[in-house]
Amino acid sequence: MTPDTASENLPRAPARRVDRAGVVIxxxxxxxxxxxxxxxxxxPSTTMYGxxxxxxxxxxxxxxxILAVGxxxxxxxxxxxxxxxxxxxxxWLIIGGLALLIxxxxxxxxxxxxxxxxxxxxxxxxxxxxxxxDTVIALVITTLIYLAFDKLLTLSLPAxxxxxxx
Amino acid sequence: MDxxxxxxxxxxVAMQPMNLLYALIGVFLGTAVGVLPGIGPxxxxxxxxxxxxxxxxxxxxxxxxxxxxxxMYGGSTTAILINTPGESASMATxxxxxxxAKAGRGGPALATSAIGSxxxxxxxxxxxxxxxxxxxxxxxxxxPEDYFALMCVAFVTVSATFGDxxxxxxxxxxxxxxxxxxxxxxxxxxxxxxxxxxxxxxGVEVTTLAVGLFAVGEALYVASRRHHAxxxxxPVRGSLWMTREDWxxxxxxxxxxxxFGFPIGALPAGGAEIPTFLSYxxxxxxxxxxxxxxxxxxxxxxxxxAANNASAAGTLVPxxxxxxxxxxxxxxxxxxxxxxxxxxxxxxxxxxxxxxxGLIASLFIANGMLLVLNLPLVGLWVRLLAIxxxxxxxxxxxxxxxxxxxAKPSVVELSMLAAFGVMGFLMRRFDFPIAPVVIGLILGPIxxxxxxxxxxxxxxxxxxxxxxxxxxxxxxxxxxxxxxxxVLRGLGRFKANED
Numbered sequence: 268m269t270p271d272t273a274s275e276n277l278p279r280a281p282a283r284r285v286d287r288a289g290v291v292i293x294x295x296x297x298x299x300x301x302x303x304x305x306x307x308x309x310x311p312s313t314t315m316y317g318x319x320x321x322x323x324x325x326x327x328x329x330x331x332x333i334l335a336v337g338x339x340x341x342x343x344x345x346x347x348x349x350x351x352x353x354x355x356x357x358x359w360l361i362i363g364g365l366a367l368l369i370x371x372x373x374x375x376x377x378x379x380x381x382x383x384x385x386x387x388x389x390x391x392x393x394x395x396x397x398x399x400x401d402t403v404i405a406l407v408i409t410t411l412i413y414l415a416f417d418k419l420l421t422l423s424l425p426a427x428x429x430x431x432x433x
Numbered sequence: 434m435d436x437x438x439x440x441x442x443x444x445x446v447a448m449q450p451m452n453l454l455y456a457l458i459g460v461f462l463g464t465a466v467g468v469l470p471g472i473g474p475x476x477x478x479x480x481x482x483x484x485x486x487x488x489x490x491x492x493x494x495x496x497x498x499x500x501x502x503x504x505m506y507g508g509s510t511t512a513i514l515i516n517t518p519g520e521s522a523s524m525a526t527x528x529x530x531x532x533x534a535k536a537g538r539g540g541p542a543l544a545t546s547a548i549g550s551x552x553x554x555x556x557x558x559x560x561x562x563x564x565x566x567x568x569x570x571x572x573x574x575x576x577p578e579d580y581f582a583l584m585c586v587a588f589v590t591v592s593a594t595f596g597d598x599x600x601x602x603x604x605x606x607x608x609x610x611x612x613x614x615x616x617x618x619x620x621x622x623x624x625x626x627x628x629x630x631x632x633x634x635x636g637v638e639v640t641t642l643a644v645g646l647f648a649v650g651e652a653l654y655v656a657s658r659r660h661h662a663x664x665x666x667x668p669v670r671g672s673l674w675m676t677r678e679d680w681x682x683x684x685x686x687x688x689x690x691x692x693f694g695f696p697i698g699a700l701p702a703g704g705a706e707i708p709t710f711l712s713y714x715x716x717x718x719x720x721x722x723x724x725x726x727x728x729x730x731x732x733x734x735x736x737x738x739a740a741n742n743a744s745a746a747g748t749l750v751p752x753x754x755x756x757x758x759x760x761x762x763x764x765x766x767x768x769x770x771x772x773x774x775x776x777x778x779x780x781x782x783x784x785x786x787x788x789x790x791g792l793i794a795s796l797f798i799a800n801g802m803l804l805v806l807n808l809p810l811v812g813l814w815v816r817l818l819a820i821x822x823x824x825x826x827x828x829x830x831x832x833x834x835x836x837x838x839x840a841k842p843s844v845v846e847l848s849m850l851a852a853f854g855v856m857g858f859l860m861r862r863f864d865f866p867i868a869p870v871v872i873g874l875i876l877g878p879i880x881x882x883x884x885x886x887x888x889x890x891x892x893x894x895x896x897x898x899x900x901x902x903x904x905x906x907x908x909x910x911x912x913x914x915x916x917x918x919x920v921l922r923g924l925g926r927f928k929a930n931e932d
Binding site: 288289292296299302303306307310311318319320323324327330331334337338341347348350351352353354355357358360361362364365366368369372373378381382385386387389390391392393394395401404405408409412416422423424425 | 484487607625652832838839851881
């Protein structure tokens with residue numbers, strides 16, 4: 268193989284384009300750096316010698332700014348690795364499942380209901396259509412996990428209406 | 434010699450029936466979880482951390498060692514049978530191993546990887562046992578500035594030197610360092626980046642970060658590209674046993690793989706990727722059957738698999754003697770120690786020799802158990818691979834969230850888990866490496882406190898970092914390692930050429 272000559276002769280199909288996602292990443296890093304400096308500025312400097320607690324956040328913020336510039340350069344040159352097409356629906360399904368789980372735990376619904384909700388949405392995200400069957404499977408599995416870990420290993424898992432029946 | 438006495442003592446600890454049982458449970462759980470596609474040893478340890486929370490430290494560290502080694506064995510089974518390596522270190526194994534499985538030689542491929550892992554793991558553990566006391570003697574003399582410099586070396590090599598892109602690697606590292614700042618500053622008691630949220634005062638939990646990045650992130654990523662994925666489970670056909678010819682072709686790659694894996698793993702250079710690919714390309718060059726490479730050459734499985742396991746044992750050298758994790762899995766092991774308030778390093782060797790040497794001795798036992806357990810039970814592991822994907826990932830997520838719910842059943846902690854999951858998904862999508870984030874979080878606060886101690890002792894004079902010859906040398910090494918990839922752009926490309 269002679270990659271040098273080969274790549275020179277080939278026309279670069281989508282000629283170097285600005286990668287918008289890369290620009291967003293660079294901006295996010297810059298915002299993160301700003302948050303660090305803002306937070307550090309509120310810390311009173313009381314240390315007599317050496318570094319106080321506010322020094323390291325500033326150092327890391329400087330690093331983040333440099334990396335934001337580096338990422339921005341890569342994005343503007345279109346230097347990011349190629350990405351495959353993606354299907355956003357299953358991603359949102361799983362994120363929805365996680366949100367449901369957090370809500371159920373937050374409102375005291377207990378471990379079994381919360382993790383069952385996550386199980387069903389994840390399974391649906393991976394293409395299962397049999398919601399009813401999955402609901403039964405989810406309830407059985409999570410109940411078994413609850414019993415095994417709460418009773419046998421004495422880990423305390425949050426209890427809701429279902430757990431109190433056990 | 435000292436080492437023999439210490440090791441014999443460790444053996445006595447590890448051979449206690451309870452500890453043998455822990456080791457057995459560890460290798461069994463480790464293999465079972467490690468076999469699941471998409472789950473590497475780091476996530477295996479992270480998922481099983483909460484399970485060990487209530488056990489006594491000695492037993493649970495022995496269990497961890499079993500999980501660690503078991504996860505490595507399980508990962509290679511997956512790489513060979515369905516060509517989805519759970520981690521980058523198994524990528525080289527998948528290259529030839531999956532081809533062998535497709536050609537109906539899955540049995541010998543599994544056998545050479547299991548026996549090679551055993552040979553490499555045992556030799557590397559011997560290396561660990563003899564190298565560790567020597568390094569400990571050396572490390573006792575380290576001042577805080579030397580530790581700080583050493584961590585700088587680890588930061589740079591883990592994130593910048595050997596990755597595909599130094600910019601993206603360093604970005605991952607700095608995200609981890611930022612997360613490490615969250616919480617109460619240990620030296621002054623001031624809250625940083627807590628934004629008035631009480632849960633954040635304790636800082637970011639390593640397990641929450643690792644499980645979010647690895648488990649949730651991976652599930653989101655696999656779900657998003659399900660329409661691409663076409664993974665086929667190769668049935669294990671024919672004999673499991675290696676022929677005389679297979680043995681003849683395997684033993685040299687095992688030894689060479691060990692020689693690549695252990696030293697590179699033991700250096701704070703991080704990752705088993707380099708030695709596995711070095712081993713792969715070496716075997717390819719030395720083989721008498723070059724025509725088989727790319728179609729399923731047994732040398733291409735034996736060498737990288739030995740290198741992989743040897744480097745895993747190698748990373749335990751800096752972890753145990755210096756408290757320095759150089760891979761995501763080692764970082765999770767460190768989190769396992771910290772969960773009991775133990776800090777690996779020279780002090781731990783002096784204060785808890787029973788624990789450290791019991792752990793090292795149990796590595797030998799875990800390795801032996803894995804060899805005995807793996808080959809006869811391969812049918813069982815293969816059946817685990819046949820779990821339908823929807824239930825598999827649903828189950829992984831239930832188990833992953835369970836760990837967090839058990840540790841801290843708060844809305845804030847679970848939201849962080851979900852946020853880290855989304856972050857892990859985006860990092861996979863945009864090709865940012867994940868391990869540096871975990872290492873940044875766990876090492877960042879330690880590096881900061883060492884630096885601040887050094888500066889407090891020197892009354893604020895930063896020259897202390899250059900006055901210690903050790904620290905000056907290490908900082909020089911870190912600087913070279915940082916600049917090298919920018920200078921030698923071609924270095925990172927050797928991996929692409931192997932494909």
